[in-house]
Every structure is written in C-alpha cells, then in structure tokens.
Amino acid sequence: MTQQELGSRVSMERSAIAKIESGRRGVGALELLRIAEAVGQRLEWLLRDAPDAVIAHRTRLDPDLDVAAIDTLLETLARHTEFVAEIVPALTGNGIEQGEVPRSGKESEALAATARVACGLTDVDAVRGIADVVGRVGLIAFSAPLGPDTADAASTLLNQGAVAIVNSSHAVGRRRLALAHELGHYLVRDDYTVDWRIADHNDSDRTEILLDRFARAFLAPPEAFSRFWRDARRVWSVRTSAILIGSEFQIDMATIARRLHELSLANGDEISEVRGVRTKKADILEHGLLAPTDLEGTTVPTVYAQAVLSLFEKQKLSADRAIGLLLGTFDHEDLPTLPTRHKDEIWSLL
Template sequence: MSPAIDRLIELAARNVEFVTSRTVKAWPKSRVLDRPSSASDAEDAAAEARKLIGLAPAKPALSLSTEVAKLGLFTFSFDMGADAADAASILLEEGGVAIVNGSLRVGRRRLALAHELGHYLFADEYNIDWRISEHQNDDVWEARLDRFGRALLLPQHGLKADLSCLKAEGSDLRTTAIKLASGYQVDMSTLARRLVELELIDQKDAGFIRSVRTTKADIIEHNLVVPQELEAPHLPDPYVKGILTLYRNAVVSAARATDLLFDTWSEDDLPEVPQLPESSIWKFVS
C-alpha cells in the first residue's frame, strides 16, 4: 500500500475535474488503444502513441509531460521519498491524472510517466506502480507496459541510427552510453535494457552501461543536456493556467487558488486583479 500517493492522486483528480470543468472548452477526445498481448504489440502501441503525441518516428520524446497533456493526461510530480510507489494514474470522466514520485531520478521519472501513459491509453481505470522496469517476463501485463514505455522514450529507428552514427565517429562504449542517455533523457538501466531487447548490444556491454555514471566533466566536454523534467514539485501547465484564469475571473479566491496549486505558490505569486466589492465574496467557489 502507498497511502501518500493514494491521497495525492485522489486530491489531484478532484482538483483537475474542478479546474477543467470550468476552463476547458474543447477537451481532447481520449483515444483508447488495443491492449498489447505481446512485446511486439507493445512496440506497435508505443509507435501509435508517439503519433498521437505528434512525434516523428525517430524523434526523442522530450518534454513528455507537456505532450501527454495534449491527450488529456495531466501529470503531477511530488517528492514522496524512496519508500513510496513510483507512480500512479487514474482515469477521469474526461481525461486522466498521473502522479510521479519526484524523489526518483529524472530518467526514472520519465519512464514512470511513459508507463502511466500506457495505462491511460489502454484505459486502465486506477493503478499504483512500484519499481517500474523491474518486471522481467513479457507475459506479465506490467512488463508489457514497461516495454511500451521504453519503446516510447527510445524509438527503435532513432536509437539504431544514433548508435551507428556514434560508432562511426569512433566513440567508445562509455561515451556512446552517455550521449545516448542524455539525448533521450533516460537512465542508464533503461538504455541498457532497450539496447539489449533490440539486439544492439550483448549482456556484457549492458552490464557495463548500467555501471556508467555521467560526471560534470562529461556534461561540459560533450555539451550534454541536463534534463529536469518532472522535478518536484511539478504541476501541469494547462492546469496552472486554468487556475489563474479562474482567479482572474473571480471564480476562486486567492486562498482557494493556492490550495489548488498544492501550496507550491504563495498568494503573492498570483497575478494582480482589480479589487472586488465586498458583495462579490459570494461569487467565489469554495
């Protein structure tokens, strides 16, 4: 059980429904994909999900939390500690909500979101996920979702092309791993497993890649991107903009706005609005 993530996703679901019901005029239609029954099906589903997000077949899935919001999945990240679940998701009457444990490293946070996107697109109503990516048997549903997540973040054609290019440049295995992990914003364990399942490396090289750690020197010398996606606390932009709209239109008070923002903002952070007469207090929605 994970009471912390249970409480958070229930609260986030209520808040998202409150905000979007008052601000979203044209909600994107949820697209339900066929549930994959094999690893190959999971690969196909990931390719279809990338199309829905608007990604080219070989393009890295960067800014994933922004992209999935276009499909109606609102993603939050809160630091819940190492002992909490990795992520959770819930379907709403329209759209859905995902919670990612912000205490995970960035690559694991992104993989967790990719996994929850699978739950969302396959219409799983409510899920709490622990130790994402540790499932080994492709016959298990959660393992197929892990495969979906890896394929979403590390598309086969793009990864093969980039690996070939780095080999042609004469990059050694460590440099290759560092550049690929940075370019696709994944952790080394996810990269190693993806390369193995695509039969691009053997288990020995995979073990080496899992041991690689990117240093500050690597970041400078190789001009690497330092990803920060879903760094806690993270609230989805459309949700925050909706709250600001409600506040500017005097639908919610400053106190209610900061409450909806999970107290990640103070009242001083809110935009200035014209002073309302006292009689307007009854217009606020509690």
C-alpha cells in the same frame, strides 16, 4: 487513516463511519465539519463524490488498512482536476483513442508509436517536458516527493481524461519512465493503478512488463534510437555513446541497456558495460549535455496551471483556492495582478 482511527478522532464508533461511507447513515453538519478537519480536507471534499474510478478502487480495499500516501494524493489531484475541468473543459478535452492491451513486444512498440503520433511527436523527436507532452492527450501529470520507500507512480481515469502522480524522490530517468508507463495504463483504460518499481516487474506481471516496454519505446523510438547509437559508436566508446544517447533521449542507463537488447544493437558485454556507466559532471561539461529536470520536486503541468490562473484572473477562484489547486508552487506574489475595481463601476452593469 483507518475507519477506527477516524472514528477516534471525531468521537464516533467505527461502525458509524462504515455506515456513512456505504451510504447507510446520514451525517450531521457538525459531524461533517469534524470529519473534514480530521482528514485535513476542505468541506466541499466531503460534499462531492470522488471520481468513479477512485470510488471503485476504494470499495476494493480492506477498510481496516491505512490508505497509502500516494493513493490519498492521487484522489486529491483527481478531485482538483475534475473541479477545474468542469469550468475549463478543454483541460482534459483532448483525449486519445483507446488502445488494446499489448500481448507481445511488437504490440508494445506499435502502441508506443501510436501514442507518440497522438502526442504530436515525429518518429525522431525526443520527448522533452514529458508532463506537457502527455497533457496533449488528456493525461494531467503531477509530481511530488513521496519518499524512496513508496510507489513510483499512480494514475486514475476521470470522466474525461486521466490524472497521474509521479514520485519525484527518484532520479529523473526513472521519473520519466514512470510517467510514460502511466501513459500506457491510460491508453488501455486501466481505471486505477499504483506502480511500484517501474521496469522491475517479475515474470508473472506480463502486462506490466509489456507496458514497461511501451514506456521505453515511447521515450526512445526504435528508428531514432538505433540511428543515434550506430552513429555514436562510429566515433565514441561504449561508455561515451551511452552517455550521449542518455542525454539525447533523457533516459537512464538501465533503460538504454534494455533498449539496446530489444533492438539488437549491442552484444552482451557491451550491454553489461552500459549498465555500469554513470554520467559525471565532467562528462556534462565536456560534451555540453543537457541536465533534465522533468518532474523535479512538486510540479503541476502547464496546461493545468494555465487553466487555474485563467479562473483566478476571471475572479472565479480566490487567491488561496488557486494556490491550493497549484499545490503551493505559486504564492500570492506569483499570481496575476487583478484589475482594480472602483465603486462607481457598478453603474456599468445596470
């Protein structure tokens, strides 16, 4: 929504909206209520500052441009997370030491190895439940279906930790790669990032290309990936080996092909063959493969859901507020049952 559109909805001049946003004009209570209704947010949204990184990003935007849906959702999630973290500091308290922006493929691989250790992974562990894995280092990751024509993912720093949103309209391999890429942005402390077409950056986006490699190395660590591929090829064809390694590391064929090239594990013809492989239902049944569901539909990370539910159980949140913070992934029947209060319990507090 542009300033002009907002002004029209709340019967105010565009210049007045601009002055309010820049702090050069006050706003009355009724005006505030109309603005909250127009933008579809709770009143406290307008009474609390957005995270610093979100504010900085907004000031760089042309005020006449409509804000993308992923930006709006990212700000909402950042506000939600900061609100919960103020009461439950442990939510984002497990941070990670800042890394250097990689300048080479070797540095991307090293950064990924460091990130895996921080996330509690060994050299050979596959990344299962990636949202919960990155949550161990303070990256609170959500997903929502935003449509195929918008960005793959976005992330922003908080005062402590960070928030990411992944577009779940894409296939699972791309979703997982997108979140691993956002982990890279968090590690090097990029304050606000929106990523389009993960793993398809042009040559001018050198840093993005290297963070793509970081993401691949995070999901498919070199030692484990190389060993698995070599062992599979002793027994299976290129196609079957690609299907098996994709299931093991829960990555797509494009990522497998790039990883084979980066680690010099296959020749050009084999890599081209891998790019054309499609896993069929028959393959899943024949080999007993896992069908990953990471970041499918609308999801909230476990650590965040636990924090919200704990606040509800302590009666620091209403049921409606808890459901809103959980993005509708819970309904009233899913919430914990609160203890029944008797009117004579007040005497125990006196």
